[in-house]
Amino acid sequence: MTDIGNVTVVGLGYIGLPTAAILAESGVRVQGMDVSERTIDAVGRGEVPFVEPDLAGFVARAVAAGLLTASTEVLPADVYVIAVPTPFNDDRTPDLSYIEAASKAVAPTLTSDALVVLESTSPPGPPKHCPDGSPRRGPISSPTTGGRSSMWRTAPSACSRVGS
Secondary structure, three states: OOOOEEEEEEEEOOHHHHHHHHHHHHHOOEEEEOOOOOHHHHHHHHOOOOOOOOOHHHHHHHHHHHOEEEEEEOOOOEEEOOOOOOOOOOOOOOOEHOOOOOOHHHHHHHHOOOEEEEEEEOOOOOOOOOOOOOOOOOOOOOOHHHEEEEEEEEOHHHHOOOOO
């Protein structure tokens, strides 16, 4: 992949929506995906469904320019950014269910050259519940400080195993 035609951001909260808006402001076509109809409706109107200083202008311009859309479904993309919460269980282990659900939603739309970025507080190392499977062509970079982000390339045979 040399050009990014479009990006899908899964999770339009405090990390996902600013990421989507700034990418769109840079001229990238971005499809935001969220499970909340309230969030989808707000973004569709060019509004921010939470308080984040200065974000509203970026979202409004991106939506008006047709570079940012929002849906409850994942559409095919060149790049996927998974930006979902990772709360802790009572025993202080991370609850990876949001990452698992996002991965299952993304998996059917992946191509062999897709780039997937996990932008969620998660344990360091290659994600076990994300659409990379085995054999894989990634990760292409190691997680950042504290396991905050990781990126990996997909492999066609791996994508079919996610969620099975």
